Amino acid sequence: MSASTAKPAGVYAHLLPPSWKRKIAEWLQEDCPSFDWGGFVVGEDTKRATLFCKSEGCLAGVPFFDEVFRQLDCTVTWHYNEGDWLGSSDGSAVKIAVATVTGASRKILLGERVALNTLARCSGIATASARFLAKARTAGYTGIVAGTRKTTPGFRDVEKYGMLVGGVDMHRYDLSSMVMLKDNHIWSTGSVTNAVHAARSACGFSLKIDVEVQSYDEAVEAITAGADVVMLDNMDGDTLISNATRLKAEFAGKHKFLLESSGGIDIDNVQQGGHVDNAIDIISTSSIHQSTKHVDFSLKIDPSS
Numbered sequence: 001m002s003a004s005t006a007k008p009a010g011v012y013a014h015l016l017p018p019s020w021k022r023k024i025a026e027w028l029q030e031d032c033p034s035f036d037w038g039g040f041v042v043g044e045d046t047k048r049a050t051l052f053c054k055s056e057g058c059l060a061g062v063p064f065f066d067e068v069f070r071q072l073d074c075t076v077t078w079h080y081n082e083g084d085w086l087g088s089s090d091g092s093a094v095k096i097a098v099a100t101v102t103g104a105s106r107k108i109l110l111g112e113r114v115a116l117n118t119l120a121r122c123s124g125i126a127t128a129s130a131r132f133l134a135k136a137r138t139a140g141y142t143g144i145v146a147g148t149r150k151t152t153p154g155f156r157d158v159e160k161y162g163m164l165v166g167g168v169d170m171h172r173y174d175l176s177s178m179v180m181l182k183d184n185h186i187w188s189t190g191s192v193t194n195a196v197h198a199a200r201s202a203c204g205f206s207l208k209i210d211v212e213v214q215s216y217d218e219a220v221e222a223i224t225a226g227a228d229v230v231m232l233d234n235m236d237g238d239t240l241i242s243n244a245t246r247l248k249a250e251f252a253g254k255h256k257f258l259l260e261s262s263g264g265i266d267i268d269n270v271q272q273g274g275h276v277d278n279a280i281d282i283i284s285t286s287s288i289h290q291s292t293k294h295v296d297f298s299l300k301i302d303p304s305s
Helices: 020-031 037-042 062-070 105-138 156-166 181-191 190-205 216-225 237-250
Strands: 046-051 075-078 095-106 143-148 179-181 209-213 229-231 258-262 281-285 297-301
Touching: 020 062, 020 105, 037 105, 046 105, 062 095, 062 105, 062 156, 075 181, 095 105, 095 216, 105 143, 105 297, 143 258, 179 190, 181 190, 181 209, 190 209, 190 216, 216 229, 216 237, 229 237, 237 258
Parallel strands: 143 281, 179 209, 209 229, 229 258, 258 281
Antiparallel strands: 046 095, 046 297, 075 095
């Protein structure tokens, strides 16, 4: 694995909504709701602290780390760029000085845990994303790899941001970003066609409609009804590839649509037959952000500073 696996991340901070800085203020307040006893001990002397990376991974979450310390009147100097791969490719132990934080002792320590937790989680997701994408590409897959909306409430910006830095697609960001019609929507309206027509009557031309289907016949119905994306959900190996190939052939030149494969896909099985086939336009997975291992960072004050 190398830094070139991930997309260059330099301007992703520009995507963040106006609300993201308020969230960081709330996180700081949550972590210190009353007296800061440890801060009283160390005082206001200006110190330097080094951010160390102690495990291999993709650096992601720089804007969040920076904002924590900006709100605490500290400065951060980075020695690596967001999206860089930190550590050795053989997975051996590493300890890399990634950044320097300068400010009052108590303020460095006040922001330490919020900043580290956010950076570690975001970098972990970017790392898992980059690894998953690399494995899919090695298997010959040329389509889109996407994360899902199974994110942590209140932490979605960080987790979706990590996917971007890791090089994968975020899929829909929230319920307002794209219409996704799953089994409950279809059962509630009586049919795939009813669900698609009801959705189109409200969302108009500007939003795509993604329909989860359980069979070939449901996929045909979804495409005929006007779905933009058809999710072939939890289909096994040969059935998935056979259905995808057949649908592309049957509707060639008649309807424009994308085929999505979802359900139980992770880094351990993505190279197996049944998941990687270029008749499938999108592989969506929650494995890159649920139960994902963090990248290990620590922040150490230089006693001589």
